[in-house]
Amino acid sequence: MSCLKEQNQRSLDNGSETSAVYSSENYVRHLRTLDVNIDSGDHTDFSVPGVMPHGSGGEWSGYSREAGSSRMDHHCTNYRFYPPPHDAEPSLPQYQFATHGDFVLPQSSPFHLMNPSLANNSHLSSLGGQWSSEGPVHSNMLSGEIYDAVASICPDSKDDHGPESYRKQETMAELMPQNQMDSSQSANGPLTVYLQHLDHQLGENATLLSPTCPLLACLPLGPTTASFPPTIWSSLVLLALDTATTTCLHPTFHSLNGSLWDSKSKKPCNCTKSQCLKLYCDCFANGDVCSNCNCINCCNNNEHESERYKAIKICLDRNPEAFRPKIGNGKLGEIKGRHNKGCNCKRSGCLKNYCECYEAKIMCSSTCKCVGCRNYEDSPERKTMVWDSPDTTFYKKAKCDKDKCPLSCITLDVVEATCGCLLAQAEEAEKEGYMLCQAEKMILDEFGQCLTQIVRSIFKSTSS
DNA sequence: GAGTTTGAAACT
DNA sequence: CAGTTTCAAACTC
Numbered sequence: 330m331s332c333l334k335e336q337n338q339r340s341l342d343n344g345s346e347t348s349a350v351y352s353s354e355n356y357v358r359h360l361r362t363l364d365v366n367i368d369s370g371d372h373t374d375f376s377v378p379g380v381m382p383h384g385s386g387g388e389w390s391g392y393s394r395e396a397g398s399s400r401m402d403h404h405c406t407n408y409r410f411y412p413p414p415h416d417a418e419p420s421l422p423q424y425q426f427a428t429h430g431d432f433v434l435p436q437s438s439p440f441h442l443m444n445p446s447l448a449n450n451s452h453l454s455s456l457g458g459q460w461s462s463e464g465p466v467h468s469n470m471l472s473g474e475i476y477d478a479v480a481s482i483c484p485d486s487k488d489d490h491g492p493e494s495y496r497k498q499e500t501m502a503e504l505m506p507q508n509q510m511d512s513s514q515s516a517n518g519p520l521t522v523y524l525q526h527l528d529h530q531l532g533e534n535a536t537l538l539s540p541t542c543p544l545l546a547c548l549p550l551g552p553t554t555a556s557f558p559p560t561i562w563s564s565l566v567l568l569a570l571d572t573a574t575t576t577c578l579h580p581t582f583h584s585l586n587g588s589l590w591d592s593k594s595k596k597p598c599n600c601t602k603s604q605c606l607k608l609y610c611d612c613f614a615n616g617d618v619c620s621n622c623n624c625i626n627c628c629n630n631n632e633h634e635s636e637r638y639k640a641i642k643i644c645l646d647r648n649p650e651a652f653r654p655k656i657g658n659g660k661l662g663e664i665k666g667r668h669n670k671g672c673n674c675k676r677s678g679c680l681k682n683y684c685e686c687y688e689a690k691i692m693c694s695s696t697c698k699c700v701g702c703r704n705y706e707d708s709p710e711r712k713t714m715v716w717d718s719p720d721t722t723f724y725k726k727a728k729c730d731k732d733k734c735p736l737s738c739i740t741l742d743v744v745e746a747t748c749g750c751l752l753a754q755a756e757e758a759e760k761e762g763y764m765l766c767q768a769e770k771m772i773l774d775e776f777g778q779c780l781t782q783i784v785r786s787i788f789k790s791t792s793s
Numbered sequence: 794g795a796g797t798t799t800g801a802a803a804c805t
Numbered sequence: 806c807a808g809t810t811t812c813a814a815a816c817t818c
Contacts, residue, residue, distance in 0.1 A: 598814090601813080602811080603802095603811090608801080608802055608803085609802060610812095648802095651802095670801095672800080672801090673800065674799080674800065681799080681815070682814080682816085683800055683801095683815060684799090
C-alpha cells in the first residue's frame with residue numbers, strides 16, 4: 330500500500346508517464362495471444378483468471394483452476410475484474426508497465442465507465458513486468474481502467490459471484506438504507522445527482538450495464554460483495570469522473586457544474602442534417618454542447634440528454650477513441666503536437682485548413698497518409714507560413730492560452746495519480762476495517778491533500 | 794451569400 | 806478493409 334501511494338505520489342510530483350498498471354486491456358491483449366476470441370460480434374464475454382463475468386442471461390463460466398482456461402459465453406457484454414486467486418500462479422506473461430498518450434473523457438460521459446469495450450481496446454500499452462498477485466496497482470489509468478481498477482479492488486472473488494447474484498443485485502439506491510443514500514448523494518454532490526438523473530432519463534432504453542441504474546450497477550456491489558461500502562465505490566468512481574471531467578484533459582471540456590472554459594469562445598457550428606449528434610459536428614466531436622451555434626434541429630444540448638448520450642455511446646462503440654483529441658500533446662513544454670490519426674489529404678497539399686494537421690498548426694507526420702504533402706519541416710511553402718515563427722500569432726496565442734489557464738498543469742498523469750491515491754486510501758480503509766464514515770473521511774482527506782499539492786504546483790508554475 | 798472544393802465521418 | 810456517400814467546413818467568386 331505504501332509503495333502504491335509513494336508511486337502515485339511520485340507521479341503527482343513529477344508527472345511520470347510510466348507506471349505500474351494491471352489493466353483490462355493488458356489482460357485482453359494477453360487473451361489475444363492465447364487465441365481467445367474476445368471480439369466476436371456484439372456479444373463479448375470471457376472468463377479468465379481474475380475476471381468475473383456478469384450481466385444478464387450469461388452462464389457463469391468462472392475461473393477454471395484446473396485447466397486455467399478461458400471459455401466464451403456469448404450471452405452478456407460485461408465483465409468484471411478481480412484479483413486472481415492467490416494460488417493461481419501467473420502462467421501468463423504479465424504486464425504492468427504501460428504508457429499511453431492523452432485520452433479524452435467526454436464531457437459528462439459516464440459511458441467510459443459503463444462500457445467495458447473501452448477497456449478492451451484502444452491505447453496501446455507496452456508489455457512486460459510482473460503479475461501483482463496482491464491485486465491491481467492503480468495508477469496511470471485510463472477512464473476505462475478506472476472502472477476496472479475500481480472493480481478489481483474487491484478482493485472477494487468467491488464463487489458466489491455468479492450471474493444469479495448479479496442479476497439479483499440491487500442498485501445502489503435499493504441497496505442502501507435511505508439515510509445512507511441521502512448522505513451519499515449530498516456527499517457526492519451534483520455529479521451523482523446528475524448521473525442518477527441521466528440513468529433515470531435513459532431508463533429502459535439504456536443499452537448499458539443495468540436496466541435500472543447503469544452507472545451504479547457497474548460497481549461491484551451486492552449482498553455477497555459488500556466488503557466495501559457502496560458509498561465508497563460510488564465516491565471513488567464519481568470522484569474520479571468528476572476530477573477527470575473538471576480538468577484539462579481536453580481543452581474544450583466543460584465540467585458538469587460549470588465551464589472552466591469560456592464557451593463563448595467556441596466556434597459555432599452550422600450543422601443542418603446531423604442534429605449535431607455525429608462527429609461531423611465540431612461541437613459534438615469536441616465534447617461540447619452546442620451553444621450560440623447556427624445549427625438546425627440540434628440535439629446536442631441539455632434538452633436532448635438522452636439522445637445525446639445514445640449518440641455518444643454509438644460513437645464510442647464504433648471507435649473508443651472517437652472523443653480523443655485529434656492532436657496529441659507534444660513533449661512537456663512543447664507547443665506543437667502530432668495528429669494522432671494523421672490526415673488523408675489528397676488535393677490540398679496539406680497547406681489549407683481542410684487539412685487537420687495544417688489547421689492545428691502542426692506538421693504532417695509519418696502517421697499521415699496524405700498525397701503531395703507540403704506541410705513538412707523543410708517544405709519551402711511551409712517556411713513561409715505565418716505560424717512557423719515563435720513570434721507569430723499562433724505562438725502568442727498558445728502562450729496566452731496557457732497563461733490564461735493555470736489548470737493546464739493538471740495533466741492526465743496528475744488525474745490518474747490522484748485517482749490512484751484515492752483508490753489506495755480506499756484499499757487501506759478496507760484493509761483496516763474502518764467504518765464507512767471513517768473510510769470516506771480518509772478518502773476525502775487524501776483528495777484534499779492531492780488538491781493541495783496541485784494548487785501548490787500551480788502557484789509554483791505561475792509564479793516562476 | 795451562393796456555389797464549389799475538400800477531407801473526415803459514416804455507411805455499405 | 807476498400808469504396809462510396811454524407812456531411813460540414815473551408816474556400817472561391
